[in-house]
Amino acid sequence: MSRKEEMYAHLEAWKESGLTQKGYCALHSIKAPTFSYWVTKTCGKKNVDSPAQFIPISPTNPVEQKITVEYPNGVKVHLSNTELLKEAIHLF
Structure with missing residues (x-):
């Protein structure tokens, strides 16, 4: 049995x-970091086929923008309000 076949069998x-990774490794004398690598490697391959998705979010509080103009x-x-900035630009 090749190393790859052994990995997939484990x-x-x-x-x-139903065991934890640590428990399974202790039971079968496998190094936990190596087994964790195998799990990550195989899970990564499965996720390649699934497209990335975004979920819409809405801010609950308006974002404050603070602007400082230095002469x-x-x-x-x-200024903490963009409308005030527009007025200040027209004044100067």
Whole structure:
């Protein structure tokens, strides 16, 4: 039996056993990091076929935008509202 075949046989047996990875490894004298690598490697292959999906989200609170305009003479104008920024631009 090749190493790859052995890996797949252990993975199937582990899934059917109901044991944790650590418990299965202890029972079968397998190094836990190696077994974890096998699990990750095979799960990654299965997920390649499934397309990525986005879920819509809506912010519950409006995002505050704080804008600071600093003039060469050192005067700073702090604005937290974009409408105020539009008005300030028209003033100067």
